[in-house]
Amino acid sequence: MTIPLSWYLIFAAALFSVGMFGVLARKNAIAILMGIELMLNAVNVNLVAFWRYRSPENITGQVFAVMVFAVAAAEVAVGLALIISVYRRHKTVVADEINLMKW
Amino acid sequence: MTTDVMKSIIWLIPLPPLLAFFLIILFTNRNKAVSHTIAVGAAFLSWFGSMVVFYRAITTEEFGKNFFASSTNWLPVGLIPFKIGVMVDPLGAVTLFFVAWTVLMIFIYSVGYHNFGQPKGDHDQAGLPPHGATVTDVHGHGHKVPSIEPMYSRFFAFIGLFAFGMYTLVVSDNLLTLFVGWEIMGLCSYLLIGFWYGKPSARAAMIKAFITTRVGDVFMLIGIAALYSFTGTLNFKEIFAKEMLEKLADPRLGGFLGLSAAGIIGLLLFIGTIGKSAQFPLHVWLPDAMEGPTPVSAMIHAATMVSAGVYMVIRMFPLLTAGWEEGMPLTPTLTIMATIGAFTALFAATIALAQNDIKRVLAYSTISQLGYMIAALGIGAYVAAAFHLVTHAFFKALLFLGSGSVIHGVEHGVLHTGEHVDPQDMFNLGGLRKKMPVTFWTFLIGGFALSGFPVLTAGFWSKDEILADAFANKWPVFIVLALAALLTAFYTMRQITLTFLGKPRTESAHHASETRWTMTVPLVILAVFAVGAGWVGIPEHFTGGLIPNWFHEFVAGTIEKHLPMVEFNIIPLLTSLVVALGGLTLGWWVYRDVKAGAPDPLQKVLGPLHKVLKNKYYLDEINNVLFVRPAYWVAETFTYKFLDRTVIDGILHFVARIASNVGPILRNYIDKPIVNGAGDAVGEGVKWFGRRIRVIQTGRVQQYMLIALVFAFSALFYYLFTLLRP
């Protein structure tokens, strides 16, 4: 017996949840970014698993995963730039302290 | 001249004095000369028209049947329009004659009476009689002269209106316009009695006159209304038509206390005369009316107003005697008339005995003479009453104007000497015969006429006719009237003796002087009439049938009923001679020697009765207690203080208090909390809500994400659960 699809999906869901926990519960902004990376990776695993198990002859699944790669990279770059800019202005990267948009 | 022209003239007769009134009031009030010219000119025009009409009237055959009448539609009431118009029948013609003459004489007299041409007074005020002006002559001596009346033009305007009222009354052919003239004269008597409104006594007198005559006028108006409702017309000739009178005389129609409709209406109308012609008990205004200037007294009490009352009753004679013939017992209305007339005649004569004011004697004398006329009518002596009306107008006007002349002459003396005496008190006069001859002789003629001096004076003929009629019909009336005639002669001679004969009792009387021609010429003219007016009515038996009794024939033609001339009887003739001559002699004899400061000789004779007479039987005081004070109480205490202030104002204040309390309640308990509160609550609620809600916007991204995910997952899972369950 080989690996059923369910194992991959459950794994991806678990990884996504961990990433979500990190996004929601960590103080440091860069730690939040790390959580986001975990979530994106979980999505990618999901995509590839579905490709392999549902239509491997159709390469679309992989193409999609490649797009996700590109987007993740772009997002990290921009996110870090923002964090550095905020750090320079407010001397902090604690997410709770960056609350200029409060009432 | 044709009858159409006559009718136009009759319509125009009342007009000139009315125009004079308006012109003077509106335009010429400042200019005294123009005012009196307009007034006298107007009186002259009316006089001229009246003379023309009179001449045509007496030269018309059977004038009683062919009288002048002209009417016009006025009010459309129902099928037949109400008409008003003019009419001059024999009675109207003779009335017009004496009214025209006396009015003109009084107008001319007024020019002199109010001192036209004299300088303005030193301290003269409008509303008070003039007090004299100081004139310095070449030597620097100042002496006082009479001053001109400040309200000169106003006087002429008012007597113009008065003349208009009288003329209207005389020429009218229906009761309504007669009543209009009646009321206009009432108004003018009010205005003129209170001409000198600055004097409190004048103000009281004017109100008294107006209100007293008003009492009579109210009943007269009810009578007119009753007449109209019974007959549907107010025109004299229509009322006096035979069928109409028969209908009214029926006792079953409108029976009230046994009177027929004619009786009731006649009684009501007669009450109007009681007021206007100053019979007992409504006579109280006439003596007080002496407060007005003397021409006013002459006008009111001789020429016009009181004559109007008697004229009206003479006019309504057919109505009063509906269903009655000579020789029948008198109807209740006629009995009342005769009683009141006779009583008044005697009553007023007794009061006149004790009066010291020269004008007051004449006032009571007028009341007494009017009583004569009313009594004459009451016993059915139509022509005698009309005759006495005419002659009385002439000699009473003469006497009043003469008394005015006396007062003026003595006032001249008062101003000259600076004494403070009342020129109207006869006990301050005396010996004026030498100082004022013209006044003396004319006054004497008038006084003799009043007393009934035989043959020569008009009063004799008219008074004698009344006495003869009374003797023939109702001897109680005869006795009373004869007694009154005795007293009349007595007090008249008393007046003449005290005023003109003997020696002057005061310095002012000593320095009196004759008055101007504008005052003495009217006296002379009136004296002519006082002598001659009686000769047109000499009974036939006196001249053995040679001269017909023109007056009787002429005036009797006015009514349809045949009025026979009275049978000759020696007793009334003797009686009138005795009372007249006897009274005159007695009067002269008692008073010929009264010295200055001496009391009235009559006081010794009559004793306490004299005091009662002098105080007019205390009737004014009785009236005051019975009527005046209760009226004041009702007006002041009851209606004003109680009804008006307490009840009505109390209700209003109560309502106002409720309203002013409800207002704040509404404001504080409904407006502010509920209405304002609702609006405020919305705003405050939104603010509160916002303040509570905004805390969720912390600016912290992770919290936003947490909440977003909570909601998103809830929605998602709920949706999926409902989808996935079979």
Added chain:
Amino acid sequence: MALQIIFILVAAVTLGAALMTVTSRNLVHSALWLIMSLFGVAVLYVLLNASFLAVAQVVIYIGAIAILIIFGVMMTRRLAIDTSRQINSTWWLAALLSLVFLGGLSWMLSNWDGFWIEAPVMAVNIDPVKQLGAALVAPNLYVLPFELASVLLLAALIGSIIIAYEKR
């Protein structure tokens, strides 16, 4: 059989590393645990016959993104050693949410028929890399997304430079 064991081992390692990433106090330690987790994912790609993606994973994620993260950590330090508590006050809600998500998703998927399928047999003569390359530049396939991804990267590049630009 062997594949299953390998899978379980790799999945355990990856998840464990991920958990350490999100709970570590030291931020640099977090970054290093992240790198280990990303390695685990690359291995899984190999198990899924997506060899190109495995390599791309290592190169892009670990070689670029993780390094970038470490750079960011270095550049935003306030203190030399920062070991205060790194979990914020509402972590319990985050944990709850994650668990709910996990449970819900699992349950949802378990109701799906295709959940339990086995891997189909792949054709031997197909080369996935070649196929991927051809798909990325074929005009009727995915050249447009490919180009757009390039533009996106360019924009991100320029954007991040501008955002982080320090004015002198």
